[in-house]
Amino acid sequence: MTDNSLDRLLQARLDQARQDSLYRTRRTLLPQGGPLVSMNGRSLINFCSNDYLGLKDHPEILSAFKSAIDEYGAGSGASSLVTGYTTAHAALEEELADFVGRERVLLCSTGYMANLGVATSLAGRDDTIIEDRLNHASLIDGARLSGANLKRYQHADIGSFKQQLKQATGDVLVMSDSLFSMDGDEAPLAELAEQCRLRFTTLMVDDAHGIGVMGPKGSGTLVARGLDTTDVPVLVGTLGKAFGTFGAFIAGSDALIDTLVQRARTYIYTTALPPALAVAGRAALGVVRAADERREQLQNLIHQLREGGRQLGLNFVDSQTPIQPLQVGEAQQALNLSNSLEALGFLVTPIRPPTVPAGTSRLRITLSASHGSEDVERLLEALDQCREN
Numbered sequence: 057m058t059d060n061s062l063d064r065l066l067q068a069r070l071d072q073a074r075q076d077s078l079y080r081t082r083r084t085l086l087p088q089g090g091p092l093v094s095m096n097g098r099s100l101i102n103f104c105s106n107d108y109l110g111l112k113d114h115p116e117i118l119s120a121f122k123s124a125i126d127e128y129g130a131g132s133g134a135s136s137l138v139t140g141y142t143t144a145h146a147a148l149e150e151e152l153a154d155f156v157g158r159e160r161v162l163l164c165s166t167g168y169m170a171n172l173g174v175a176t177s178l179a180g181r182d183d184t185i186i187e188d189r190l191n192h193a194s195l196i197d198g199a200r201l202s203g204a205n206l207k208r209y210q211h212a213d214i215g216s217f218k219q220q221l222k223q224a225t226g227d228v229l230v231m232s233d234s235l236f237s238m239d240g241d242e243a244p245l246a247e248l249a250e251q252c253r254l255r256f257t258t259l260m261v262d263d264a265h266g267i268g269v270m271g272p273k274g275s276g277t278l279v280a281r282g283l284d285t286t287d288v289p290v291l292v293g294t295l296g297k298a299f300g301t302f303g304a305f306i307a308g309s310d311a312l313i314d315t316l317v318q319r320a321r322t323y324i325y326t327t328a329l330p331p332a333l334a335v336a337g338r339a340a341l342g343v344v345r346a347a348d349e350r351r352e353q354l355q356n357l358i359h360q361l362r363e364g365g366r367q368l369g370l371n372f373v374d375s376q377t378p379i380q381p382l383q384v385g386e387a388q389q390a391l392n393l394s395n396s397l398e399a400l401g402f403l404v405t406p407i408r409p410p411t412v413p414a415g416t417s418r419l420r421i422t423l424s425a426s427h428g429s430e431d432v433e434r435l436l437e438a439l440d441q442c443r444e445n
């Protein structure tokens with residue numbers, strides 16, 4: 057080990073994180089198809105991916121991806137405003153716009169960058185961005201990067217939101233997850249939209265976990281709740297979750313997308329998404345639209361897990377989505393439970409601070425249409441068994 061002062065400082069911090077059960081490690085996995093993964097030579101059922109519809113190894117998407125590599129090459133070769141923007145990107149943008157019922161779409165490399173791009177393009181130093189306390193980190197980081205005054209309200213609490221709205225100065229941008237990634241619950245979208253309309257304030261919604269899963273043909277949480285462009289002028293969706301591929305998009309009016317092309321630095325100053333991924337995204341969109349059976353299977357599994365959990369007296373968070381967190385409390389307990397489940401053949405990562413507030417560490421169980429009901433049954437048995445230890 058080296059012995060300079062930076063490393064000594066870093067090592068002390070790492071040791072402290074370990075002591076606090078907050079030390080993070082990556083698991084090195086070998087995917088084995090469907091929900092199965094191999095880790096250290098053992099096969100485990102993955103209950104913590106965001107592949108909600110089980111599309112990441114769908115044959116139609118894979119074959120579109122493979123032939124697109126032959127046609128377009130492996131990379132995009134430049135940023136979108138130079139020469140990285142291809143017919144594949146344009147075609148996917150057009151189809152996604154139609155899918156979510158918006159004038160236009162801007163295809164971004166990741167949801168993280170899409171959210172940074174929205175916040176920094178629509179708000180600046182004299183403005184205010186208002187956010188739910190439990191919003192995804194990318195929404196928080198976007199607000200910070202924009203230099204706007206960031207105000208946060210109590211989770212899903214309209215009273216607390218109205219208070220922040222009343223005190224806000226400058227142009228106001230409200231940003232919210234639709235479905236919260238660590239709790240799986242839904243934002244009070246209709247009420248947020250109503251308050252924003254009354255105040256001529258822009259509402260932006262990040263539907264990373266809803267697109268593909270919620271609404272008719274998977275068109276998302278906004279469509280499911282009857283909210284349109286006037287209610288929510290800015291919509292972000294991602295392709296790395298239910299779509300089983302990679303990438304993200306911002307949807308809205310012609311003027312919005314045009315503005316982002318001029319201003320969004322996380323779009324302008326980065327290599328464009330590889331075109332083959334755009335083709336894979338298009339194939340995924342086709343599969344998503346036709347995936348009613350997978351969405352139904354997912355709903356059945358959600359019901360099965362919650363009902364089984366209720367019978368066992370397990371402390372599931374109130375969520376109707378594929379994200380089904382089990383509240384545990386302290387970080388060490390979450391870690392222990394995760395390790396016990398792993399020994400029984402299940403991969404469920406513990407979620408600890410700072411991702412979630414202290415004292416609310418949890419197992420974030422996520423369901424996928426690639427799970428069978430027997431997988432959920434065995435997971436419930438395992439949870440019951442771990443509790444007795």
Ligand SMILES: *Cc1c(COP(=O)(O)O)cnc(C)c1O
Nearest residue numbers: 166167168192237264294296304
């Ligand atoms: C996953 C996620 C993102 C980030 O999307 P990536 O494409 O993975 O960068 C953004 N917002 C929310 C709510 C998410 O869950």
